Amino acid sequence: MAKQKNKLAKALNSRYKLIILHEETFAEKAAFTGKLWYWLTGTVSAVAVLIIFTTLLIRATPLREYVIGSSLNAYDRSRLIAAYARIDSMEQVAHANDIYLTNLRNVLGGEAGETLEESRQTAPAGSEPTTAPNGKDPEKGLSEDELALRHLVESGAPYDLPENQANARTGISSYTFYSPIKGIISSSFNAKEQHYAVDIAVKLNEPIRSTLSGHVVFASYTPETGYVAIIQHGNNLLSLYKHCASIIKKVGSFVRGGEVIAFAGNTGELSTGPHLHFELWYNGNPVNPTDYIAF
Incomplete structure (x- = not known):
């Protein structure tokens, strides 16, 4: 058991190098070195940040309607219905x-x-x-x-x-x-x-x-x-x-x-x-x- 822990610790503390080469000339353009646990921690953190950012983007924008469907509660639905009713009334007034x-x-x-x-x-x-x-x-x-x-x-x-609305169908002879x-x-x-x-x-x-x-x-x-x-x-x-x-x-x-x-x-x-x-x-x-x- 102790050998396995020492082996794992040794592997995590091993240093790795990431090199970026030119495709044709193989000239070294950039190089990154670090221990293995640095790379793992960085990768997990980047994935977590990406997941959080994507979640916030979906919930805070109209994309949520396409991804998770409508999230209107009963209060929001009643307000939406009332707004549609007002729009219809405004069309009649217009x-x-x-x-x-x-x-x-x-x-x-x-x-x-x-x-x-x-x-x-x-x-x-x-x-x-x-x-x-x-x-x-x-x-x-x-x-x-x-x-x-x-x-x-x-x-x-x-x-x-509102005056004389009761006489609206009888013309003006009753005025x-x-x-x-x-x-x-x-x-x-x-x-x-x-x-x-x-x-x-x-x-x-x-x-x-x-x-x-x-x-x-x-x-x-x-x-x-x-x-x-x-x-x-x-x-x-x-x-x-x-x-x-x-x-x-x-x-x-x-x-x-x-x-x-x-x-x-x-x-x-x-x-x-x-x-x-x-x-x-x-x-x-x-x-x-x-x-x-x-x-």
């Missing part, structure tokens, strides 16, 4: 926003080939126009003011208003509209002449009220229509107030039905006297305000 912006393009460009009442008679129930019915490019024939107004509104985001202002109608709604509004002659600086609750999506000045306010209501309904003397609400403000939002004036190149130019748009179509509101 689609709704696209429809919203399409309707705003029709409103701001004044592109409408038929009124809501006419579309009900000619279109199947539940259908909604997504492009200008007359087939025209909504960008053509618009003034710089209208184009600027359109792009400003498109840069904002639609507001999800209780507030009269934005009291006065004399100087120009009526006329779809054939593309006058999609009623003009109400009033005294200067008469208060203008929101016809329904909603969010202000536009409140600014344009040379042609003066101070303009646009309010987004529930159920894809928009109300427009033009030629105001001033606007007291900012974009993003929530207003109640009947709340004062501006004052009547005579601003803009298209105005010929103190009045309110009032429009209602529902699902991208202009509707006659006098069918729902007593001025």
